[in-house]
Amino acid sequence: MAEKIPKSLNEIQTEVIATDLLIIGGGNAGCFAAYEAKTKNPSLRVTIMEKAHISRSGATAAGMDAINTFIRTDKGETPEKLVKWSRAQVGGGPIREDLALSNAELLNETVELLEEWGLPIVKDEDGHYKLRGRWDISIQGEQLKPIMAEKAMEVGAQVFNRVVATNLLMDGDRCVGAMGFGVRDGKFYVFHSKATIVSTGGACGIYKSPVTDYSGAHHQTWMCPFNVGTGYAIGIRGAAEMTSMEQRWIAIRTKDFCGPVDTISVAFGCMITNAKGERVMEVRYKDVGGDKAARFYRLNAPMTEWLEGRGPTYVDTTILSSEEAKDLREDLLNERPSFVLFLASRGHDITKEPVEIYGSDPYIVGGHTGSGYWVDMKRMTTVPGLFAAGETAGGNPNKFVGGCAVEGRLSARGAVDYIEKTTLPPLDTKQVEKEKERVFAPFIRGPEFDGVNPMEMEERMQRLMDEYAGGIHQFYRMNEERLDHALKNIKMLQDQTKYLYAKDIHSLMSAHEVSDRLDVAEVLVHHLKYRKETRWPGWQTRMDYPEVDPDMDCFVESVRDPKTGEIKIFKRPFKQLIPGDRTKA
Amino acid sequence: MPPKVDREKCDGCKAEKESLCEQICPGDLMTLAEDKKAYCRMPRDCWDCMSCIKACPKGALETRIPYQLGYHVAKLIPMMGTNTITWTCIDINGKVERFQYINRGMLD
Structure with a gap:
């Protein structure tokens, strides 16, 4: 559509929407939050603020081929066992076992809801959900996102598509909504709400992707590149406490085109091999579990093979029959269809040649690892009135699709209880005007402004983080001096956001995306600096502190002072609720 | 890696206020050119999720x-x-x- 660049703020219309519950981000967790809130109390006004279109937004836009966690009680599995496994997957933690247990207890009925809504879940001969690993079940999830979105609309959530969140709306220390702008209509939006759930998804694009350089395919990433960490950034700027940001999610992926590896290795039994044909995990990593080792080992091991001269690395698909190879590609079509196209573009018969694997760029995704808001059992953050769900909620890793949906429901229950005890204070118009000015500043500067375009700044930041804060091109390794260099330059970039200009509303969105990513990157580097040990090799490798430090068996936390911008870092103790060896599943 | 647009087949979703690819793209990348044919405004930023390909009623889009x-x-x-x-x-x-x-x- 034709866009007019406004010359002054007065030309920009402000929409104020009063509501009971605001959900920022209508992805998996957001849709489930809307469903739960409306089911608990149909008279509540529930509003979803969505950056894209909820039918195909966020991490599950392309679909999904599995739900990675389901508790087969008929096989003797229990919520406690799932939490034990989750803890082992992050090397024994620390994890929030209290959150994880309450999540696991609601997991199965939530997955069953998805089936009721129309998601095809594959069954075995006995009519149970068919396992493809210990916890994973196969789905034909090409329509997963539209199914969830339709349910959110059906229960009566009011959806604002194409509205980007830029900051929380505060009443003193309490969150009373959020502000943002419309990428289609160019309006400034103020959502004034009794409670707010932040469920934007995590942060991709803080680091350079390994494919970026040579194809112009800047978004050849595993995580959704449109999830830029806004959910974390608004909380960081709003003085919310963040936890475990240093526990980065980095996965081993298919090389040159970021496709899933677990689908190939876990579901189809194709193991990791190196150039010499050795079974890498069995030969060198037997002591940490071999092919069943925690995920960071399964990332770090093949990358170490490359470093030590035994690359390339593969998943050995040559064990598959042509029928199995077709089934595998059908699974891939449900989650990452373009990877099937990639194989076709190489004329690659996977039964004859193995599939090459390599590490991804690092992501901050609390649905996978522990990064995100510190929350209480109601899923309220340390900011009253603000709840977190999905990838933004910290301390509880390995949630994936099923667990993030559960968190949506649990955060809605917490928010509904909170709403009953509260009223909406008057709108702080001064704060609204100040944010409007900040939001549209790159636009008002206009396309002729002698400044910086968002893409240039993004690429500068991504290279900085890649080289100095443990990206893929440095095999995820880092040390104190490099982190200091990263931090110094992040501060420079943050200061230079005042030179950002936007030529249209899309690039206004990009300007805010890079600013948000910088705020997440800054906190991330502080966390990486504080953990002076190597607890999760690959995810967090400190070359200057290569061993585990028993004193760091705790959560690393941070709060940014909104007045000074100073970031305070501190510890919280780990509480073990489920007894036993923490590194054993 | 933007979708390749078949300009013969694309009719800009005449009946819609916004073309379906523009409505659905999670990255806000698809839009219509002045001649009402779809194009990707930032080719480098496509995620290859194929949402637009699935949404196109004319089969005019192709991921390459x-x-x-x-x-x-x-x-x-x-x-x-x-x-x-x-x-x-x-x-x-x-x-x-x-x-x-x-x-x-x-x-x-």
């Missing part, structure tokens, strides 16, 4: 692998049915494969 990553030319064409999806995949040697399965509803 950039030459730096894959050889010329492979195709993957989804066809959306009622509760089913059918994919046709053609590799660089001309080998055609079809995948058809249920994407909505309960499985036995």
Whole structure:
């Protein structure tokens, strides 16, 4: 559509929407939050603020081929066992076992809801959900996102598509909504709400992707590149406490085109091999579990093979029959269809040649690892009135699709209880005007402004983080001096956001995306600096502190002072609720 | 790696206020040019999720692998049915494969 660049703020219309519950981000967790809130109390006004279109937004836009966690009680599995496994997957933690247990207890009925809504879940001969690993079940999830979105609309959530969140709306220390702008209509939006759930998804694009350089395919990433960490950034700027940001999610992926590896290795039994044909995990990593080792080992091991001269690395698909190879590609079509196209573009018969694997760029995704808001059992953050769900909620890793949906429901229950005890204070118009000015500043500067375009700044930041804060091109390794260099330059970039200009509303969105990513990157580097040990090799490798430090068996936390911008870092103790060896599943 | 637009087939979704690819793209990348044909405003930023390909009522969009990553030319064409999806995949040697399965509803 034709866009007019406004010359002054007065030309920009402000929409104020009063509501009971605001959900920022209508992805998996957001849709489930809307469903739960409306089911608990149909008279509540529930509003979803969505950056894209909820039918195909966020991490599950392309679909999904599995739900990675389901508790087969008929096989003797229990919520406690799932939490034990989750803890082992992050090397024994620390994890929030209290959150994880309450999540696991609601997991199965939530997955069953998805089936009721129309998601095809594959069954075995006995009519149970068919396992493809210990916890994973196969789905034909090409329509997963539209199914969830339709349910959110059906229960009566009011959806604002194409509205980007830029900051929380505060009443003193309490969150009373959020502000943002419309990428289609160019309006400034103020959502004034009794409670707010932040469920934007995590942060991709803080680091350079390994494919970026040579194809112009800047978004050849595993995580959704449109999830830029806004959910974390608004909380960081709003003085919310963040936890475990240093526990980065980095996965081993298919090389040159970021496709899933677990689908190939876990579901189809194709193991990791190196150039010499050795079974890498069995030969060198037997002591940490071999092919069943925690995920960071399964990332770090093949990358170490490359470093030590035994690359390339593969998943050995040559064990598959042509029928199995077709089934595998059908699974891939449900989650990452373009990877099937990639194989076709190489004329690659996977039964004859193995599939090459390599590490991804690092992501901050609390649905996978522990990064995100510190929350209480109601899923309220340390900011009253603000709840977190999905990838933004910290301390509880390995949630994936099923667990993030559960968190949506649990955060809605917490928010509904909170709403009953509260009223909406008057709108702080001064704060609204100040944010409007900040939001549209790159636009008002206009396309002729002698400044910086968002893409240039993004690429500068991504290279900085890649080289100095443990990206893929440095095999995820880092040390104190490099982190200091990263931090110094992040501060420079943050200061230079005042030179950002936007030529249209899309690039206004990009300007805010890079600013948000910088705020997440800054906190991330502080966390990486504080953990002076190597607890999760690959995810967090400190070359200057290569061993585990028993004193760091705790959560690393941070709060940014909104007045000074100073970031305070501190510890919280780990509480073990489920007894036993923490590194054993 | 933006979707390739067949400008003969694309009619800009005349009946819609916004073309379906513009409505659905999770990255706000698809839009209409002045001549009302779809294009990708930031080719480098496409995630290859294929949401626009599935949404296009004219079959005018196609995801392509950039030459730096894959050889010329492979195709993957989804066809959306009622509760089913059918994919046709053609590799660089001309080998055609079809995948058809249920994407909505309960499985036995």
